[in-house]
Amino acid sequence: MDTKGIEQMLNVLRTTAAQASGKPATEVQPVSGGPDFAQVLQSSIDKVNQTQQQATQMAEKLAAGDSSQNLHEVMIALQTASVSFQEMVQVRNKLVSAYQDVMNIQV
Incomplete structure (x- = not known):
């Protein structure tokens, strides 16, 4: 799994949190050459x-009576579609929570 986009987002969140708390931001090396977070999320x-x-x-x-469809495969x-959707919802919930945490930081 390519995590460059996630690392890039975490670096932005850390820098923002450090600036909001008045601490000097640690020098973070930008991730170069990787896809940005929006591209990873969209894909x-x-x-x-x-x-x-x-x-x-x-x-x-299968419902139409196509004999080439196996009930087990369907x-x-x-179930795979359901689990992947539930996973996407959980990722969205974590992103919204992280966004709210950043927005609630006192400046």
């Missing part, structure tokens, strides 16, 4: 969306 959302669409299509084919695809 993750796209992947979850693709997983959900694929599972929905499989379920629709159930696994639906």
Whole structure:
């Protein structure tokens, strides 16, 4: 897993927190050459969306009587889509919480 985007975001949060508390910010080396945080987040959302669409299509084919669809594979695809969506929601909740923490820092 490429964590350069997450490290970059953490560096920004640490620098902001240090500046808000009046402490000198430690020199943080910028992460270069990696994708930015927004790109990583967008690609993750796209992947979850693709997983959900694929599972929905499989379920629709099974419901329509397509004999090429295996019930077990459809159930696994639906569960995978559900778990990936729940994971995305938890990541969103953590990002919102981190944002609120930064916004509540007294300047």
